[in-house]
Amino acid sequence: MVQPAAHSPNPQFAQQFLSSVLSQRGPSALPYTEDTKWLIRQHLVSLTTAFPSLEPKTASFTHNDGRSVNLLQADGTIPMTFQGVTYNIPVVIWLMESYPRHPPCVYVNPTRDMIxxxxxxxxxxxxxxxxxxxxxxxxxxxxxxxxxxxxxGVFGRDPPLYSQRRAPPPPSPNPNSNFGVTSNSSAVASNSGSAAGYAHRPIPPRTYPPSPYGSSGAASRVQSPPNTEDPTEVYRRNAINKLVELVHNDVVGLRKTKEAEMEGLFNLQGVLRQREEQVNKGLKEMQGEKEALEQQLQMILMNTDVLEGWLRENQGKKLGNVENIDDAFDCVDVLSKQMLECTAADLAIEDTVYSLDKAVQTGAIPFDQYLRSVRALSREQFFYRATASKVRAAQLQAQVANMAARNMHYGRIIFVGYVKSVLLANVAEIVLVSGIVSIFSDAYLLIDCRFHPLCIMEFEKGLLDEQWGMAVDKSWHELVDFGQSHP
Structure with a gap:
């Protein structure tokens, strides 16, 4: 195929060349990152040491999109062994901008007599x-x-190039020859379908700028018979293949771009859906808050109507001969009036004690006077609270009596259970809440069925058995007697 170079480049010159081109700055600098330049230099130095037929150079590489960039390349031949004969395949190894993180581009570079x-x-x-x-x-x-x-190894198993000429049967080649085979060997490679090479522009052959240290016979001569194929047809076929490759690369690039755009739109759609959920959640919370505020507004309007009605009724009235402002409010009974007076006095004493605390903290009154005043006020407050407790007990007893009198007319009652007694100020406390009468004085707890919504057992008089009827009647009479004995 291709004879090897007459002599190999000096590795020292290759190192100097790589150090020079990789250290350049400015517009003429190579497009490699600073952290990879040393590794690129090591790779090329190792390559020229192991394969002296490959020389490092710089050349202009044209991308499929038309961009041209100055890149490093390893130009020369690669030895391969086919059917016991060593051949040299012309190749160009381009180190792309992203090298060594991404692989280089390798082209076979056929000469005029190869295809x-x-x-x-x-x-x-x-x-x-x-x-x-x-x-x-x-x-x-x-x-x-x-x-x-x-x-x-790959080219030795299936050579990528073959000669365009035919020659008479060749003699047996020398397998140990380190040089290129003769034209007879080229014919063997042609008959076997062997050959290798990849050209960025196969026709016309690619030209590269000379190495700073010289090629030293790197341009190899091809020994092959006369041409048997029309060069125009070969050029046309290769041009069509190149156009197909360019179109394919454009389609792939366009597809990647559109896929990236679609991915971005999908991500945006996901973000919008999350925001939609957040907006809906916030809207529901605001609607709930609006309903709560409307309920509060209705309550305020009702209270406002009540106050406005009271003002309309009492706006034109005069106090007349009322000397005390407290007499302007009429109580329903004597117990209520007494409870109002005790509560007002209790709260007034509480405010007075609070004011005394502030005064003694600021030093407005002496501490001994503060103690005497607080002791006197506390004694007075105790009597007011005791009186209020007794009045409250009397009011509850009166309410129980009234409740018992009303329950005489009701035919349905519920027997709930027995409750222990609780004494407060030596007076039985009777609590009445929402129609529930609780008697804490060794009595029974009775619930009016008309007011209480929860019933444990409901029965009609006359429908119970004799034992239940006797127990309920006994409890009922005890409740009535208790109310009558505590007017």
Missing amino acids: IKRPHPHVNPSGLVAVPYLQNWIYPSSNLVELVRNLS
Whole structure:
């Protein structure tokens, strides 16, 4: 196929060249990140040491979208062994902007007398190489040396290039030859369907700027018979394949862009749904608060109507000969009037004691006077509270008597249970709440069925058995006697 270079570039020159181009700054700087430049230099130095036929260069690379960028490349030949004969496949390894985090782009670079094998499992018609090593590129373990070794093995199993000329049967090639085979060997490769190479622009052949340290015979000569295929047809076929590849890349790029836009719209939709739920929740809370406020407003309006009615009734009235303002309010009975006086006196004494506390804290009165005043007020407050307690007990007894008198007319009652007695100020306390009469004086608890909504057992007189009737009648008479004995 291609004869190897007459001599290999000096690795020291390669190191100097890479150090020079990777250290450039400004508009002429290479588009690699600073944290990867040292690793790129190491990869290329190792590659030129292991494969001297590959030379590091800089060249302009044109992307599918038309952008041109100055990149590093390894240009030269890769040795491969096919049917016991060593061949050299011309390749170009482009180090893209994202290298080494992403794999390089490898192209076979056929000469004028070579053509890309079609179809080939790892090389498309435009020369782009796709081998498993590139597809499974892992940073930072993957490197160029292992890539070239992998390419050599893959091309040795299925060469990607073959010669366009036919020649008479060749003699047996020398397997140990380190140089390119003769034209007879080229014919063998042609008959076997062998050859390798991937060109970014296969026709006309790609030209690259010379290395700063010189190519030193890197331009190889191809030994092949006369051309047997029309170059125009080859150019047309390769151009069509290139256009198909460009269209495919554009479609893939457009699809990725639209998928990214759709993903963004889906995320936005999710955010909007969450906000919708929050708004609905807040709306429900506001509606509940509105209903509660409306209820409070109705209550306030009712109280306002009551107060306005009282004002209308009493606005034109005069106190007349009333000397005390307290006499303006009439109590229903004597007990209520006495309870009002005791409660007012109790609260007044409470306010007085509070004022004395403030005065002694500020030093307005002496401490001994404060103690005497508080003792006198506390004694007086005790009598008022005791009187109020007795009055309250008397009122409750009167209410029980009235309740018992009303219950004589009711035919349905409920027997609930027995309750222990509780004495307060030597007076039996009787509590009346919502129609419930609780007698804490070794009596029975009776509930008026007309007012209390919860009933444990309901019965009609005349429907109970004799034992239940006797027990209820006895309890009823005890309640009536208790009310009559405590007027």
